[in-house]
Amino acid sequence: MRRYRLPPLDLLEAFEAAARHLSFTRAADELALTQSAVSRQIAALEESLGVPLFQRMHRALRLTESGELFARTATGVLMQLQGATEQLRHIERQKTVVVTTTPGFAGLWLIPRLSSFTARYPGVDVRISASFTLVKLEREGVDIAIRYCASAVAGPQAVKLFGEVMTPVCSPALRRTPGKPLKKPEDLRHHTLLYTEQSHSAPLYDWSMWLRAMQLDIKPAAALYFSDYDQMVSAALRGQGVALGRLPLVDQLVRERKLVTPFNQSVASPMGYHLLRSETSADKPEVSDFSAWLMEEAAR
Incomplete structure (x- = not known):
């Protein structure tokens, strides 16, 4: 059994535009549709709801009482949906690399060089956590660790940047x-x-x-x-x-x-200083770019 008995989203969009403009023609221009297509969508919505939403007069359009009520609700719902959509798109577009390392390495070596990375990859945000705590990368949502230790304890997946x-x-x-x-x-x-x-x-x-x-x-x-x-x-x-x-x-x-x-x-x-990548970040291009940049800077 369907939990929500709602009309299709395209019918709501057509109604909201027509209610806002009080014109099927202007709504059609906004939605890149024909006037007759908008008129058919409004008729389908009225049939689905079982009530008239507009009074159709000669060269004029007016909302019925039911139409005014539904317009307020539909507008609010569509605006909330639009806001959530834009937020998700922003999160998807935002590329972030989270790095953990020691305060000394961060302050003296990494941060003075970061401008060359951001100039090359302006769309990537770098977040640095300077701490001596050895965090579990996957559990803490960290992409890259630069660890100060002997090579023997760095682990088989680590890449030595320099001694x-x-x-x-x-x-x-x-x-x-x-x-x-x-x-x-x-x-x-x-x-x-x-x-x-x-x-x-x-x-x-x-x-x-x-x-x-x-x-x-x-x-x-x-x-x-x-x-x-x-x-x-x-x-x-x-x-x-x-x-x-x-x-x-x-x-x-x-x-x-x-x-x-x-x-x-x-x-x-x-x-020495060793680069370690989170297994869950293996497919993130920005993490690969940051790792390659680190090794390039270390080779200098």
């Missing part, structure tokens, strides 16, 4: 501080060292690991601690101390001479 090298970095002004040379690793004893203190930090975040690799046992002039890596880099940019730079996260800042590497010595990290 990592650790070397001290500082502002050019700090390197030129009178009476505080910064020409060799031993000179770090004259300076403030910048640290991060996240519980999730890998060992190579720690200055002690780099100093041990250099076979140095020194005590710095002072130490500053920050909760996030990008905060620490911000302090280094302002000349507040020497940070342990992670390349390529700070590559751009070094190329722009906002940060300098005072020594040639560096330590290779077992960690």
